Amino acid sequence: MLFDSTLRRDLARSFGATLVVILTIVLTMMLIRTLGLAALGRVSPQDVVLLLGYLALGQLPTMLALSMFIAVVATLGRMYRDSEMAIWFASGVGITRFVRPVLRTSWPVLIVVMALALFVWPWVNQRSVELRDRFERRSDLSRVAPGQFQTSSDGTRVFFIERDSADGRTGRNVFILSTLADTESVTTARAGRIDIEGDERFLLLDRGQRNEQNLKTHDKTLSRFQQYKVAAGERILSSTADLPPKARPTLELLRTPTAPFQGELAWRLGLILGGANLLLLGIGLAATDPRRASNWNLMFGLLSFVVYYNMINLTQAWVASGKVSMGAALFGAHGGAFLLALGVLWWRDHGNSRRGWRSRQQTLAAAA
Numbered sequence: 001m002l003f004d005s006t007l008r009r010d011l012a013r014s015f016g017a018t019l020v021v022i023l024t025i026v027l028t029m030m031l032i033r034t035l036g037l038a039a040l041g042r043v044s045p046q047d048v049v050l051l052l053g054y055l056a057l058g059q060l061p062t063m064l065a066l067s068m069f070i071a072v073v074a075t076l077g078r079m080y081r082d083s084e085m086a087i088w089f090a091s092g093v094g095i096t097r098f099v100r101p102v103l104r105t106s107w108p109v110l111i112v113v114m115a116l117a118l119f120v121w122p123w124v125n126q127r128s129v130e131l132r133d134r135f136e137r138r139s140d141l142s143r144v145a146p147g148q149f150q151t152s153s154d155g156t157r158v159f160f161i162e163r164d165s166a167d168g169r170t171g172r173n174v175f176i177l178s179t180l181a182d183t184e185s186v187t188t189a190r191a192g193r194i195d196i197e198g199d200e201r202f203l204l205l206d207r208g209q210r211n212e213q214n215l216k217t218h219d220k221t222l223s224r225f226q227q228y229k230v231a232a233g234e235r236i237l238s239s240t241a242d243l244p245p246k247a248r249p250t251l252e253l254l255r256t257p258t259a260p261f262q263g264e265l266a267w268r269l270g271l272i273l274g275g276a277n278l279l280l281l282g283i284g285l286a287a288t289d290p291r292r293a294s295n296w297n298l299m300f301g302l303l304s305f306v307v308y309y310n311m312i313n314l315t316q317a318w319v320a321s322g323k324v325s326m327g328a329a330l331f332g333a334h335g336g337a338f339l340l341a342l343g344v345l346w347w348r349d350h351g352n353s354r355r356g357w358r359s360r361q362q363t364l365a366a367a368a
Contacts, residue, residue, distance in 0.1 A: 003088070004101045007105075008104065008105045011071050011075050011101070011106075014075045018066075018074070023056075026059060026063060030059075031052055034055065043131070051131060051132075055128070057116070057124045058120075061117045061121070064113050064116075065109075068106050068109050069275075069301065069305055070301070072282035073282045073285055073286045073297060073301040075286075076283060099283060102279055103279065106279055109275075110276055117268045118250045119249075119250065121268065122246065122248055123249075125244070126247040128247075156179055157178045158177040159174075160173075160175040161175070172192075174188065174189045174191070174192040182216050183214055183215060185210055187205065187208060187209075187211075189207060189228065190207045191207065195229075202229050204230075205225070205228040207226060245263070245320075250268065259322045260320045263321075265326065266316055267315075270312040270316070270333065274308055274334065277338050278305060280342070281301075281304060283341075284341060284347070285297055285301045285344065287348055315329040315332075
C-alpha cells in the first residue's frame with residue numbers, strides 16, 4: 001500500500017540520519033572521556049581505541065532506541081506541518097493506523113536492541129573490566145614513562161627510569177623512593193629488569209645502593225648491592241566471582257535471583273520494553289499544529305525519553321536495593337508507560353475523529 005511504503009521509507013531515512021548524528025556526538029564525548037582516563041593513568045593509551053569500541057557497543061541499545069523514537073516523532077511531525085496528516089485523516093485513516101507501519105519498520109531495530117542488551121552488554125562490560133584490570137595489575141616498572149617521575153599503584157613508591165628495551169621489562173638508571181609506615185628509603189641502580197617467578201613479578205636491580213632512614217629514630221643505613229630484588233606490586237586478576245552484575249551473562253542473572261542481579265536484569269529488560277513503548281508514545285506525541293512552525297513536539301518527546309530512561313535506572317536501583325520486586329518494577333514502569341501510550345493514541349484518534357466529523361458537518365451545511 002502507498003501509505004505503508006511511503007511512511008516506512010521516510011522513517012528509515014530519518015532513522016539513518018538521526019543515528020549518524022547521535023553516534024557522532026556520543027563517540028566524540030566518549031573519546032574525550034577515554035582520553036581523560038588515559039591521561040590520568042587509569043587505562044593504557046594503547047587501549048584507548050579498543051575501550052572506545054567497548055563503550056560504544058555498550059551504549060548502542062540506548063542510541064538505537066533514541067534514534068528510532070526521534071525518527072517517529074520527526075517524521076510524523078513533518079507530516080502534520082505539511083498537512084499530510086489532514087489528508088490522511090480526511091481519507092478515514094486514524095492515528096492508530098500508523099502503528100502497523102511504524103512497528104514493521106522498527107522491529108529489526110528492536111531485535112538488535114534486545115540482542116545487544118541481553119548478550120552484548122554483559123560481554124562488553126566483562127571485557128572492559130578485564131582490560132582495565134590488566135592495566136592496573138601491570139608491574140610498577142611498566143607503569144613508569146621514560147624520563148618521568150611517577151607514583152606506583154599503591155602510592156608508596158616513586159619511580160624514575162630510563163627505558164632500555166622495547167618490551168618495557170629492562171631499564172637503566174633506576175631511582176626508587178619508597179615510603180612505608182616508619183621507614184623511608186631511596187634506592188638507585190644502574191640497571192633493572194623484570195623477573196617472573198610463578199604468578200608473581202619482581203624487579204631485579206643491578207649495581208646500586210640503598211639509603212634507608214627510620215622515621216621514628218632517624219637512624220640511617222646505607223648499603224650497596226650487586227643485585228637487589230623488589231616486589232613489582234602485582235595484583236591478582238579479578239576472578240569471575242568478583243565481576244559486577246553488569247558484567248554477568250543474562251543466563252547467570254536468571255539462575256541467581258539475588259537483588260543486585262535482578263536489578264541488572266530489570267534494567268536490561270527495561271531497555272527492550274522501553275524501546276517498544278517509546279514507539280507507541282512517539283506516534284501520539286508527534287501531533288503539532290501546522291499553523292505554528294515550531295518543534296515543541298520534538299522537544300517534548302526528548303523530555304519524555306529522558307524521564308522514561310531515568311525511570312528505568314530508578315527501577316534498577318529499587319530492585320537492586322530490595323525495595324520492590326523485579327516483576328512489580330517492570331509492570332509498574334513499563335506497564336504504566338504502555339497504558340499511557342495507548343491513552344495518548346486514543347485521545348489523538350478521538351480528537352481527530354471529532355474534528356473530522358465537525359468538518360464534514362460544516363461542509364454539508366455550507367453546501368445546503
